[in-house]
Amino acid sequence: MSRVLVGVKRVIDYAVKIRVKPDKSGVVTDGVKHSMNPFDEIAVEEAVRMKEKKLASEVIAVTCGPTQAQETLRTALAMGADRAIHVEVAGAEYETLQPLHVAKILAKLSQDEKADIVIVGKQAIDDDSNQTAQMTAALLDWPQAVFASKVEKTDSGLTVTREIDGGLEVIKTKLPAVLSADLRLNEPRYATLPNIMKAKKKPLKKVAAKDLGVDLSPRIKVVSVEDPPVRQGGSILPDVDTLVAKLKEGGHV
Amino acid sequence: MEQPYRKAVLNLYKSLLFLGREWPQGYDLFRKRLHKVFTKNSEETDPEKIKIMIKHGEFVAKEIEALYKLKKYRTMKRRYYDDSS
Numbered sequence: 001m002s003r004v005l006v007g008v009k010r011v012i013d014y015a016v017k018i019r020v021k022p023d024k025s026g027v028v029t030d031g032v033k034h035s036m037n038p039f040d041e042i043a044v045e046e047a048v049r050m051k052e053k054k055l056a057s058e059v060i061a062v063t064c065g066p067t068q069a070q071e072t073l074r075t076a077l078a079m080g081a082d083r084a085i086h087v088e089v090a091g092a093e094y095e096t097l098q099p100l101h102v103a104k105i106l107a108k109l110s111q112d113e114k115a116d117i118v119i120v121g122k123q124a125i126d127d128d129s130n131q132t133a134q135m136t137a138a139l140l141d142w143p144q145a146v147f148a149s150k151v152e153k154t155d156s157g158l159t160v161t162r163e164i165d166g167g168l169e170v171i172k173t174k175l176p177a178v179l180s181a182d183l184r185l186n187e188p189r190y191a192t193l194p195n196i197m198k199a200k201k202k203p204l205k206k207v208a209a210k211d212l213g214v215d216l217s218p219r220i221k222v223v224s225v226e227d228p229p230v231r232q233g234g235s236i237l238p239d240v241d242t243l244v245a246k247l248k249e250g251g252h253v
Numbered sequence: 254m255e256q257p258y259r260k261a262v263l264n265l266y267k268s269l270l271f272l273g274r275e276w277p278q279g280y281d282l283f284r285k286r287l288h289k290v291f292t293k294n295s296e297e298t299d300p301e302k303i304k305i306m307i308k309h310g311e312f313v314a315k316e317i318e319a320l321y322k323l324k325k326y327r328t329m330k331r332r333y334y335d336d337s338s
Contacts, residue, residue: 183333
């Protein structure tokens, strides 16, 4: 039986229209609806299913962030995680928190908690970094099975089907290992009201990032955040010749 | 007057309200509509009929959950994966 550590991130809800701050330093987060990163929901679901199949003994949800990040942990607990760890990172440190820091925190916690499997979403829908799982595996020197779309337990390890460009790859890995969840891995359950109420009774531990001995100084500086280019309007052309000329001009024919 | 299903009905109402917070056209619309249907049937006294109504309400809740899941899945698929796949 293995212990599973799941990393979850609180992000701006997928349905919210993102607005860039006028000074281009980032996006507007105040007063905006937040929820759990959809790929992390898939990761939590996979861990909970492992527990239901008696492949895992315990599911621990972890998040790094300010106090509000606890809501995300509650959701994970409502989905079926046994306990949660909130790594407190607030203010300026949170704004410059990067995948490397999260990976270091996850690596440290998975050793402290004696986890055998770490599952995270393949990427977060806010920064789309897609680095945390890979970095965590590297820091721990564990095998990595990222972009998982199917996970099966075999003798001493796991058989993981991975989503790769234009197809699937099946790999076998020993435990302990780091996994990252792709969209088709499973269909996450909905955190219902009764389960959210019950989740309030589950244990949630708070730790400061400093107590884990992780250096949170930024390695990357965000230079500028900008809106995607606005789609240009179409135009009606008088005849075919003009159309062909336009297409040639644009290098399409 | 005895109301044996009072608690079950209240729980159903609360669960549905909770689901309504994510309703695409807004929580207010959902809340108004939900209140309307519950008020409409509030005079019902036949326990059998109430039971059927609760079952129906639970079914609607499951449908809403499924709707949200599908909406999220489709949005993610559109944003992160090719249309062809």
